[in-house]
Every structure is written in structure tokens, then in C-alpha cells.
Amino acid sequence: QPLVFSGVQPTGNLHLGNYLGAIRKFVALQENNDCMYCVVDMHALTAQLVHEDMRSQTRSITAAFLAAGIDPEKHIVFNQSTVPQHAELAWIFNCVARIGWMNRMTQFKDKAGKDREQASLGLYAYPSLMAADILLYRATHVPVGDDQKQHLELTRDIAMKFNLDFMEHIRRSGYGIDITVGDEPVHAYFPMVEPLIDGPAPRVMSLRDGTKKMSKSDASDLSRINLLDDEENISKKIRKAKTDPDGLPSEIAGLSNRPEADNLVGIYAALADKSKADVLSEFGGQQFSVFKPALVDLAVNVLSPITGEMRRLMADPGHIDAILRDGGARARARAEVTMNQVRDIVGFIY
Ligand code: ATP
Ligand code: MG
Numbered sequence: 001q002p003l004v005f006s007g008v009q010p011t012g013n014l015h016l017g018n019y020l021g022a023i024r025k026f027v028a029l030q031e032n033n034d035c036m037y038c039v040v041d042m043h044a045l046t047a048q049l050v051h052e053d054m055r056s057q058t059r060s061i062t063a064a065f066l067a068a069g070i071d072p073e074k075h076i077v078f079n080q081s082t083v084p085q086h087a088e089l090a091w092i093f094n095c096v097a098r099i100g101w102m103n104r105m106t107q108f109k110d111k112a113g114k115d116r117e118q119a120s121l122g123l124y125a126y127p128s129l130m131a132a133d134i135l136l137y138r139a140t141h142v143p144v145g146d147d148q149k150q151h152l153e154l155t156r157d158i159a160m161k162f163n164l165d166f167m168e169h170i171r172r173s174g175y176g177i178d179i180t181v182g183d184e185p186v187h188a189y190f191p192m193v194e195p196l197i198d199g200p201a202p203r204v205m206s207l208r209d210g211t212k213k214m215s216k217s218d219a220s221d222l223s224r225i226n227l228l229d230d231e232e233n234i235s236k237k238i239r240k241a242k243t244d245p246d247g248l249p250s251e252i253a254g255l256s257n258r259p260e261a262d263n264l265v266g267i268y269a270a271l272a273d274k275s276k277a278d279v280l281s282e283f284g285g286q287q288f289s290v291f292k293p294a295l296v297d298l299a300v301n302v303l304s305p306i307t308g309e310m311r312r313l314m315a316d317p318g319h320i321d322a323i324l325r326d327g328g329a330r331a332r333a334r335a336e337v338t339m340n341q342v343r344d345i346v347g348f349i350y
Contacts, residue, residue, distance in 0.1 A: 004033045005139035007040035007080065007130070010057035011047045012216030014064050015224035016299070017204035019306075020270045021145025025196060027069040029143060035075040036137055036331065037065055039324075042080045042087065043130070046123040047111070047217060059320045060310070064227055066323070067309035078327030080133065085335035089132035090125070092346060096162050097128050101154055107147070131155040135190045136335050143196040146203035147213055152195040159190035166345050175341040189345060201270035207241040210259030225299065228307055235296045238264075243288045250284030252277055264288075268295050271302045 026037050039061045058079055065077055080086050105127055112119035130151050170176045176187045206212040206223040214224045225237055242260045255262040269276045283291050343350045
């Protein structure tokens with residue numbers, strides 16, 4: 001049975017990258033799959049330990065899920081900390097994963113800053129908790145932005161090593177499943193997750209620097225379009241977005257070595273549900289003074305209904321909390337099934 005899982009951290013204002021790379025895919029996947037969408041508040045502690053607004057950020061992200069069209073009755077919307085089994089499985093994965101694997105993670109290198117000795121152990125172990133988020137439900141498909149690709153490869157490595165380390169216990173437990181890895185049949189407990197990272201804008205870049213990804217935690221608000229930005233703000237940010245002096249090329253090849261142009265074309269394509277090639281056949285040869293206003297109109301058209309609905313939902317925090325409570329209870333029931341089996345496989349008396 002396919003199961004979709006993904007998470008978003010309550011670390012700041014959601015932006016266009018989160019929408020195109022993640023949330024919009026969450027919405028599309030609901031049609032044919034059982035989906036679980038999680039506000040990963042425990043992960044947010046790795047960005048900043050003491051938050052004044054963790055609760056309001058958690059509600060705001062939940063509101064964005066709902067406003068974008070996620071159905072919390074057919075699917076499960078919850079916040080991570082209400083299901084303590086995430087932390088429990090993460091501990092076991094900390095003992096499965098190798099320090100050498102963690103040392104290769106580029107997100108840690110980016111976020112730890114210069115003085116790595118002063119980074120928290122939580123930031124270092126982030127990918128292990130993320131593997132637990134996904135594998136706790138034995139999820140098979142994970143819609144994410146391109147920046148999370150490496151963490152998903154690590155999730156597969158952790159699943160694989162658990163499956164091999166506990167092979168005999170899994171066989172005796174009777175909880176195993178037959179999967180194929182490459183072409184090899186393997187009797188496993190955890191499935192090999194598949195990342196879903198497609199589309200014309202898998203990594204939306206900063207509007208100020210085409211070599212850096214758009215991020216919630218970027219100090220410059222001009223670097224991103226927030227889901228809560230109004231028309232005036234969106235227009236200002238796109239007008240000010242960094243570009244080179246040339247016009248738009250007519251073919252994709254003309255975008256190479258032009259990261260800012262490539263980024264804006266990718267954003268347009270994703271918002272319009274077109275390919276980059278289609279966008280260039282429409283705008284090739286035009287100047288940014290023509291393309292940018294068209295992009296503003298398109299962005300406002302796509303985002304403003306979501307913004308309006310988010311604001312409406314956020315006016316009633318009690319309603320949002322009730323949705324999270326309900327989702328949390330349903331997630332806990334599933335999590336406990338897995339953890340009972342994992343405790344048994346590992347050899348804990350329970
Ligand atoms: P932070 O800077 O705090 O890490 P973030 O913007 O990276 O915030 P996350 O909560 O870490 O947001 O990620 C949520 C989802 O959004 C993930 O699936 C991630 O891959 C996706 N995502 C984040 N930034 C981008 C981006 N610039 N382009 C496409 N997808 C993105
Ligand atoms: Mg991130």
C-alpha cells in the first residue's frame with residue numbers, strides 16, 4: 001500500500017519554495033493516496049531552541065496546508081510532538097546510523113555555521129529524526145524539495161541497515177515484508193522510500209542570490225515571496241529580484257549559467273503548470289521589464305486565494321488546534337502499531 005508522508009518545520013513564514021517544492025505536491029497526491037502531513041515542531045528546535053512563536057507558526061503552517069486544499073478528514077494533518085514515537089524511533093535510528101553518514105550532510109554544514117563544535121547535537125541528528133518521521137508509518141513516498149534529496153537517501157540507508165542488522169529478528173517476528181532493492185528480493189521491515197522531487201521548480205532559489213535556495217530562515221525578506229505577502233509586496237519583491245541585463249532566451253540551453261533568469265522562468269513554469277520550454281517559447285526574446293510584470297500577475301493569481309483562506313483560518317486558532325488534536329490521535333494509533341513491532345524486533349520487553 002503506498003503511503004505518502006511529508007513534513008514542514010514551523011521555523012518562519014512559508015514561502016513560494018515551500019509551496020512549489022512541497023505543499024502543492026501534497027495537495028495533488030491526496031487524490032489517489034493515503035497521506036500524512038506533519039508540522040515538524042521537534043525539528044524546529046534545531047533551528048532555534050527558544051521560540052516566542054512556535055505555537056503561532058505551527059498554526060500558520062497548518063492553516064497553509066488547509067488553505068492550499070489538504071483535506072484533514074480524509075488524510076492526517078498533525079504536529080510531530082504529539083506523537084512521541086517519532087523521538088523513540090529516532091533514538092533507535094541514532095544507534096543504527098553511522099557518524100560518518102551524518103558528517104556528509106550538506107544541510108548540517110550549511111546550518112551549523114563556522115563553529116561546528118557549537119552546533120547542537122539535535123541539528124547533527126536531524127536526519128535521523130527525519131528518517132523516523134517517515135519510517136514510523138512505513139511510508140513509501142515523500143514529496144519534498146530538491147534540498148531534501150540527500151536526507152532521503154540517508155533515510156533509505158538507515159532503513160536498509162536496520163533491515164540487515166535485524167534480519168533474523170525480523171524474520172522470526174513475522175512482521176517483515178518482501179521488497180526488491182535494485183533487482184534483489186529482500187525480506188525487510190522498513191520499505192525503501194521514494195522521494196518525489198519532480199516539476200520545473202524543485203529548488204526555488206533566493207530572489208537576491210540565484211545560487212542560494214529560498215529559505216524561511218534567510219535574514220532578507222526580499223529573498224523570498226511569503227505565502228502571506230500581499231499583492232504590493234509580491235510586486236515589489238519580483239521587481240527587485242536580481243537578474244542579468246540580457247533578455248530571455250528562446251531555448252532552455254540559453255538559461256545555463258544564468259541562475260537568476262533560470263529561477264524566475266522555473267517559478268513561472270511551476271505556477272502556470274507549464275514546462276520551462278513552453279514559457280520560453282512565449283517570452284523568448286523579451287526583456288525582464290515585460291516578463292516580471294507577467295510573473296507578478298501570475299503569482300498573485302495563484303497565491304492570493306491561499307493567502308486569503310490562510311488569514312481566515314488563522315483567525316480561529318481553536319479550530320486549527322482541534323484539527324491537529326484529531327490528526328495527532330489518528331497518527332499515534334498508527335505509530336503505536338509500528339513501535340510495538342519495532343520494540344519486539346529490537347528485543348525490548350514491552
Ligand atoms: P528552513 O530554512 O528553516 O530549513 P525551509 O524553507 O527550508 O526552512 P523546511 O520546513 O525545512 O523549509 O522544508 C519544508 C519543505 O519545503 C521541504 O520539503 C523542503 O524540501 C521544501 N523546500 C524548502 N525550501 C525550498 C525551496 N527553496 N525550493 C523548493 N522546495 C523547498
Ligand atoms: Mg529546510
